[in-house]
Amino acid sequence: MEQNQTSRRRVTNPITGFLAVIGGWTVNAVQIMGDFGCFLFSIIYGIFTGLNRRTIRELFIQMYEMGTLSIPVVMLGGGFIGAVLAVEAYPQFKAIGAGNRVGSVIVISVVKQIGPVLTAVMLAGRLGGSMTAELGTMRVTEQIDALRVMAADPVRTLVVPRVLACIIMTPVLTVFSDSIGILGGWLICVGVEGVRNYPFWHYAQTGMDMFTVLVGLIKAFFFGLVISTIACYKGFRCGNGARGVGRACTEGFVAGFCVILLANFILAVMLNNIYIMLWPNQPSIL
Amino acid sequence: MPITSENSPDGPVIRFENVHKRFGSLVVLNGLDLDVPADRTTVVIGPSGTGKSVLLKHIVGLLRPDSGKVYFHGQRIDNLPEKEFEPIRKRFGFLFQQSALFDSMDVGENIAFPLRQEGGFTELQITETIHEKLSIVGLAGSERKMPGDLSGGQRKRVALARAMSMNPEVLLYDEPTTGLDPIRSDVINELILKLQKQFKVTGIVVTHDMASAFKVADHIVMLLHGKIVYRGTADEIRNCPDPEVQRFIQGRASVAELDALDRL
Known part of the structure; x- marks a missing residue:
């Protein structure tokens, strides 16, 4: 008592x-x-x-489904973001008499920041959601248990090809997104605002170097890793029934989105410090 | 390994010794002891939620006991690391409650999966195995169908064909007739009998379908509150004086359960 x-x-x-x-x-x-x-x-x-013939075959299937089938949506998103950047930035540059230089800011913004992050967020929704839902459904319907009973490691059979495909295809898709983003900006600047082709591409080129391109691709690589591992983890650990799968998809997307933003910040600081170490007399790339 | 009573040819194929398993505060297995004889079909009956499927999953290492021991042919298997469990698992076939066919593969690829996983089979051998196993379950010619295009009974039969593809020594059936109409259920029961008689497969069937249990069982054990409360042949269990066993096999609700309904 x-x-x-x-x-x-x-x-x-x-x-x-x-x-x-x-x-x-x-x-x-x-x-x-x-x-x-x-x-x-x-x-x-x-x-x-654990890479064997079947895993590699599955890897190519996943690369097609994750990569090739995502190209339209990634290009659409990239194109409009580049165009919006041009619409917003050109009047500001024009006001200070530097309208011709707008190309450099569009290219740097798209290649280093917006391209990789936007692509990653779109892929977190499109690929992350489908990976979590697919693996979650397999768990709920005992397919993952069935793999283990047949002495097949579920991580090697299901997760490894998906993670590898996502790590490979995210940088590839980022290149597509960046290219169409720059073209979107060019279309607005040259086609609508009347900037001439030569100054646009000249300043676009001066704003870029190999390290800038590399920064975007390194980020995309890590974003691919983040999206796929979180999505697969959520799928493997999802609760029972349709509600469990639905909740896992939502949690997977939210967690993936937050970690992408966090990873973007950490990578930006790290890569900037590396840049300063390698080229101490150049301005910061942040 | 020396021959002992546990690993001798006449000893039990599978043995549970004082196995306990809980999920959070829910006690599922509570000191379970069970011997499964070779070349016979043992049916585990009991109300839903008493741990019948949990028992099966302990045999193939999908779940590990909190305490107690599980033996396969006298070898303790509950403490084996995942890698060392793989050769043991290859000696089992498992028919899952929801069939667990891989949605992304057609019927033929589902049946071929364990063979491809094992390796060392030619494409001709794999094709012949698919054809043979599908013929046994009465679905010859369905190789190219997708699991989504099959009925519940057909899915169970394909899952059974997949479970048999490596000619396992032991077949574990988790609720093989649940969700099927009586005729489809009987087809599955006949298949279980055929496999036992024709291929001398040791079977463990988990079910609460008493018609199925009486039809396929050499031995019936009843699981209640995490323990085996009765074991015997089908005839013995029919004549068992235990009121709890009789209530279950006759499908009668208890007085307390009926009172609870009256209060609604």
Whole structure:
């Protein structure tokens, strides 16, 4: 009786209750991070040890489904973003008498920042959602258990080809998005605003170097890794039934989106520091 | 390995020793002891949620016990690492409750999957195996159909053909007749009998379909509250005096359950 009263007091104490909630969240977060770490390790291990004929065949199928079929949507998004950039930036540049230089800001913005991030966000929605839903449905309908019973490692069979395809195709799609983004900007500047071709491309070229292109592609590589690993993890750990799959898709997209933004910031700072180390007399690329 | 009572040819194929399993606060297996004899069909019956499927998943290492031991031919398997479990799993076929056919593959590729996974088979051997297994389950000529185009009973039969493709020593059937009409259920029952008689496969069938249990069982065990509460032949269980067993096999609700309905 006395024990019951003590435990009731413990539960109703707001400070203890608050600490218990914080503690619960912390334990949960550490568990999820540990579990995700193990999952990531098994993927990396699978990439280096588990590639066989079937995995490679599946890799090409996934590259087609993730990459080739995503080209239209990625190009559409990239094209309009480049055009909007031109519409917004040209009047500002024109006002200070530098309308001809608008090409450089469009190219740098698209190649270094907007292209990779926008492509990654679109792919997180399109590919991440479909990967989580597909793997989640396979888990709910016992197909993943069936793979294990048939002595097939589900991570090597299902996850490794998807992660590899996403890592390869995200930079490729980013190149498509960047190219059409620059063309979208060119169309507005040259076709609508009357900037001549030579100054547009001249300043576009001066704003770029190999390292700038590399920054965008390195980011795209990591974004591909983030999208695919989070999506597959959520699919493998999804709850039961249609609701479990739906919730896993939403959580996968939200987590993927947040980690893309965080990774973009971290990579920008890291790559900028590398640039300063390599070329100390050049201005920062941030 | 020395011959002991556990790994001798006459010993049980599978043995559970005091196995406990819980999910959070829910106790599912509570000190389960079970011996599964070779070349016979053992049927595990019991109400929904008593851990019948959990029991099956322990045999192939999809779940591991919290405590207790699981043996296969006298070899302890519950503590084997995932990699060492793989050769053991190849000796089992598993018919899943929801069939678990791979949606992205056609029927033929589903049946070929374990063979391709194992490796060392020519395309001709794989094609012959697909044809043979589909003929056994009465679905010859369905190789190119997709799982989505099949009825529930056909999916179960294809899943059974896949489970048999490596000629396993033990076949595990998780609710093989659930969701099927009585005629389709009987087709599946006949298949289980045929496999046992023709290929001497050791079978473990988990079900709460009593018509199916009585038809296919050499032995019936009843699982209740995480323990085996009764074991015997089909005739023995029919005449069992235990009221709990009789209530289950006759499908009668308890007085408490009926009272709860009256209060609604």
